[in-house]
Amino acid sequence: xxxxxxxxxxxxxxxxxxxxxxxxxxxxxxxxxxxxxxxxxxxxxxxxxxxxxxxxxxxxxxxxxxxxxxxxxxxxxxxxxxxxxxxxxxxxxxxxxxxxxxxxxxxxxxxxxxxxxxxxxxxxxxxxxxxxxxxxxxxxxxxxxxxxxxxxxxxxxxxxxxxxxxxxxxxxxxxxxxxxxxxxxxxxxxxxxxxxxxxxxxxxxxxxxxxxxxxxxxxxxxxxxxxxxxxxxxxxxxxxxxxxxxxxxxxxxxxxxxxxxxxxxxxxxxxxxxxxxxxxxxxxxxxxxxxxxxxxxxxxxxxxxxxxxxxxxxxxxxxxxxxxxxxxxxxxxxxxxxxxxxxxxxxxxxxxxxxxxxx
Amino acid sequence: xxxxxxxxxxxxxxxxxxxxxxxxxxxxxxxxxxxxxxxxxxxxxxxxxxxxxxxxxxxxxxxxxxxxxxxxxxxxxxxxxxxxxxxxxxxxxxxxxxxxxxxxxxxxxxxxxxxxxxxxxxxxxxxxxxxxxxxxxxxxxxxxxxxxxxxxxxxxxxxxxxxxxxxxxxxxxxxxxxxxxxxxxxxxxxxxxxxxxxxxxxxxxxxxxxxxxxxxxxxxxxxxxxxxxxxxxxxxxxxxxxxxxxxxxxxxxxxxxxxxxxxxxxxxxxxxxxxxxxxxxxxxxxxxx
Numbered sequence: 001x002x003x004x005x006x007x008x009x010x011x012x013x014x015x016x017x018x019x020x021x022x023x024x025x026x027x028x029x030x031x032x033x034x035x036x037x038x039x040x041x042x043x044x045x046x047x048x049x050x051x052x053x054x055x056x057x058x059x060x061x062x063x064x065x066x067x068x069x070x071x072x073x074x075x076x077x078x079x080x081x082x083x084x085x086x087x088x089x090x091x092x093x094x095x096x097x098x099x100x101x102x103x104x105x106x107x108x109x110x111x112x113x114x115x116x117x118x119x120x121x122x123x124x125x126x127x128x129x130x131x132x133x134x135x136x137x138x139x140x141x142x143x144x145x146x147x148x149x150x151x152x153x154x155x156x157x158x159x160x161x162x163x164x165x166x167x168x169x170x171x172x173x174x175x176x177x178x179x180x181x182x183x184x185x186x187x188x189x190x191x192x193x194x195x196x197x198x199x200x201x202x203x204x205x206x207x208x209x210x211x212x213x214x215x216x217x218x219x220x221x222x223x224x225x226x227x228x229x230x231x232x233x234x235x236x237x238x239x240x241x242x243x244x245x246x247x248x249x250x251x252x253x254x255x256x257x258x259x260x261x262x263x264x265x266x267x268x269x270x271x272x273x274x275x276x277x278x279x280x281x282x283x284x285x286x287x288x289x290x291x292x293x294x295x296x297x298x299x300x301x302x303x304x305x306x307x308x309x310x311x312x313x314x315x316x317x318x319x320x321x322x323x324x325x326x327x328x329x330x331x332x333x334x335x336x337x338x339x340x341x342x343x344x345x346x347x348x349x350x351x352x353x354x355x356x357x358x359x
Numbered sequence: 360x361x362x363x364x365x366x367x368x369x370x371x372x373x374x375x376x377x378x379x380x381x382x383x384x385x386x387x388x389x390x391x392x393x394x395x396x397x398x399x400x401x402x403x404x405x406x407x408x409x410x411x412x413x414x415x416x417x418x419x420x421x422x423x424x425x426x427x428x429x430x431x432x433x434x435x436x437x438x439x440x441x442x443x444x445x446x447x448x449x450x451x452x453x454x455x456x457x458x459x460x461x462x463x464x465x466x467x468x469x470x471x472x473x474x475x476x477x478x479x480x481x482x483x484x485x486x487x488x489x490x491x492x493x494x495x496x497x498x499x500x501x502x503x504x505x506x507x508x509x510x511x512x513x514x515x516x517x518x519x520x521x522x523x524x525x526x527x528x529x530x531x532x533x534x535x536x537x538x539x540x541x542x543x544x545x546x547x548x549x550x551x552x553x554x555x556x557x558x559x560x561x562x563x564x565x566x567x568x569x570x571x572x573x574x575x576x577x578x579x580x581x582x583x584x585x586x587x588x589x590x591x592x593x594x595x596x597x598x599x600x601x602x603x604x605x606x607x608x609x610x611x612x613x614x615x616x617x618x619x620x621x622x623x624x625x626x627x628x629x630x631x632x633x634x635x636x637x638x639x640x641x642x643x644x645x646x647x648x
Contacts, residue, residue, distance in 0.1 A: 076448055127635050129447055130390050134587060135631045138624035145621040152617065258580075262455055269452060312466035319460025326453050327441050 021194065038183060042176040050175040052287065057182035058244055059283040061189045063267040065236035067279035070268055072197055073229035074209025075124050076133040080264045082140035083234050085256035086116050087241025089147050092160035092251040102165030102172075106242055113238025114231045116143070121230025125223050128212075140261065147253040159252030162245055178247060185243060189236055193276055196232070205229060259315070266318065270325050272332030281333040289321070290314050360491040362609065368499045370605030371506040373623075375561040376582035377589075377597040378513060379554035385592040386530045386550040389439065389450045393458035394558055395579020397434070400461055401427040401559020402476065402566035402575065403469050409479035416480045423563060424556060431555025435548040443547065458576075466573060477567045484568065498568035505564060509557055513594055526550060530592065577620065581608075584627035590640025599638060 012018055022028045042050060062084060069075050087109040094100040094108055123135035151159065164172045172178055196202050204225045207215035216222050245251045263286055271282025293314055329335055376398060383391045391397075405423040412419040438457060442450040477484055477498070486494045517523040528536040529546045537543050562575060585604040589596025608622040630637065 123631055127631060130451065131631065131635055133448075133451065134390075134583075135628060138584070138627045138631070141621050141624040142628070145617065148617055149615075259459065262459060265452060265455070309467055309471075312463045312471070314463065315459045316463025316467060319456045319458070319463060322456035323438065323453060323460065326449055326456065327438075330445075330449065 039180070042179050047175050050179050052291070054175070054179050054182045054247065056284050056287045057179075057186040058240060058247065059264075059267065059287050060186045060280055061240040061243070062237050062264055063271070063279040063283040064186075064189050064193050064276060065233040065240070066264050066268050067271075067274075067276060068193055068196065068205075068236075069229050069233040070265075071274040071278070072202060072209065073205040073226065075121075075226060075229055076129065077120060077136040077230070077233070078133045078258075078261055078265075079120055079136035079140040079143070080237060081256045081258065081260035082136075082143035083113060083116060083120070083237040084241035084244065084260065085143050085147055085253065086234075087113055087238030088245035088251045088256070089150065089160075089241075090238065091242040091245040092162055093150065095162050096154070096156075096160055102167065102246070105165075106239065109238045109242035110235045113234040113236070113241075116238070117231035117234025118227060120234060121227045124226045124230065137258075140258065144253055144256060147256070151253060159250050159254075162249050162251065164249060165246050172246070182243065182247070185239070190276065190280070192236075197276070201225065201228060263318075266322050269322060270332050272334030273330070275332075275334045277337070278332050278334040281337070285333065289318065293317050360489075360493040364489065364493040364495050366602075366606050366609045367503060368495065369609055370602045371503040372561060372565060372578065373582040373585040373605050374598050374601035375502065375506045375509060375564075376558055376579055377586035377601055378509065378594060379558040380583055380586040381589075381591060381594055381597045382513075382550050382554040382557075384586075386526050387439075387443070387547050388447065388530075389442070389454070390447075390591075391454050391551075391554065392451060392580075392583075393434075393454040393461065394554070394583070395576040396458040396461035396465075397427075397430065397555045398558035398562035398579045399465060399571075399573070399575045400430060400562075401555070402562035402571050403465055404430075404559070405563045405566065406469065406474055406476045406479060406571065409476050413479070413481060416482055419480055420563065424560060427559030428552045428556045430559075431552035432548050434555070435551035439547070439551065440544060443543075462573065462576065471573055474566075474571045476563070476571060480567075482567065496568055498564055502561070502564040502568065505560060509560065510594065510598060513553075513557075517594070522546075522549060581620070581623045584623040584630075587627055587637055588630045590637025592641060593637065593639035596637055596639030 017023075022031060041053060045053065062080065066077070066080055069077055090109040090112040091105040094105045100108070120136055120139055124132050127135055150156075166172065167177075167181070172181065197205070204215070204220045207218060207220055208222055208225055212222055248255075267282030267286045268279060269282070270285050271280065272278030290310075294310060297310070297313065325332060331338075376394070379394050379398075380391060383389055383394075401423065404426050405419065408419045408423045408426070412422065434457065438453060439450065442453050484496050484498055486496050487500055488494055515523075517527055525536070525541045526546055526549065528539070529541055529543055533543060536546075558579070562579075565575065565578065581604075582601070585601040586597045587600070588603055589598065589600030604623045604626050607626050608619060611622050612619045
């Protein structure tokens, strides 16, 4: 991954600096300010704003996981909603049948996700590209069927309700507390992802994505790295599913349709393939998008009559935005962001000198 | 006996839909995941056209089919043409995006209620009693016949037709085909048009038979395993694959009604494990995608 330009030259003088996550002082301060703002946000935000932010964090976990798999390891999975459903259902079933507490359901969901990741990943050893996408799509339907089967067998025809979890003796009912918990989970996921992709695993994935045959010739065990990618992604996604179940307090198979998978793919595409920042930007965009559409419908004259079919308007607009990004901005929001960054970095010049000076 | 008829009807539905997947994949290596939506769009076009030709059902069908062909051509012209030469993943995602766009648009234009184009055309759908006591509705019978005709026409077209041969050439090796003076864009557009046409025909007949809602997309998606089981680049394979998937679905639904939506995908998984390139598919495909 070509990292965006940070310092204006190569100033590293020791290994410690090579390991540092944050390089320059400006970056350090801006990150710290940003983190402070995020932590202080619940003090000023309305309940609606808090809910939005919490949804962004939830989606960000799933989007980061999908980005690892698709953007870095180059494996396509159309079964993302199935993985979320697996996490949510593990939580729901464990809560209903065993009334298991939060600290048990969470690792159990992660474990279930990891196991499912092996199942999802096994086809990738034989299949590539489209065929892999199709096999994961099929697995999505199998997971959805199992969930529906459980619901009907146990008589929860409308879905499984889950009580809010308790953390250190506190019931998690407050929106602010939820915000902080989800923020912590999203931040942890981001940290794991950042460190994964700059480690041996990440480099192996990079090679794998670029060209499988060459990667194998270089001595990278591609089978195990593919499986690792699937397992890590699935475990993270299942954790997101578990949190989703607790956050909503309700699990129903209708929530995990193919449209959810498409939404996660939209996050990855709109954000920008192959960039963790992209996954974050994408999840912000996709989460806020329905509300923007709703606002636009009410603000524009003559559009009021479509307000009753909000879901349909949403789908149509979503399709349009995805198509526009695929056609005109394949690098996504990150591409736009980098262009703006470059513009200011290079000012008053317009292009990078040939040979990539300054990078 | 009734069971056999059910199997044949369902297989014919899947076969008529899945030949659209095969056509596009064979020619341009793009998996069209919007096929179900395009098929539904065809059925809704019939609904709109029906209000213009209330008495003349044949004219309405012909007009709707012509419009569907145009839709397919336009989709290629304005959307997929920009995706030629891009990554396969990008093209597939574009079709997915097109799919949800169409899904939303259909609800916005025609509302989400169940509609009956047969009534709008003033047609009724009497059951035909076959020898042996099995019943089949008229439109289902027409669908089976139409499937046979479409497949026969496609076989002849691809085998002997001038453009059919060009299509096969473009599918086998686009670069060489282009070098020999075949206009790839025209070929691809033709494949999209034909695929949408056959899909829309399936959609219209299903809608005439049993009404029309947004859930028709699911049928389109379930037909996809049929295409893959037979081999994504083989028409004969699609026919056989549809028969396998249709049979499995009809028989297994007796075990558990909830299974109906997963059976095609279970068959698909089994096939991907055993023989990923399908029954009649070309093996080298796997490395090309």
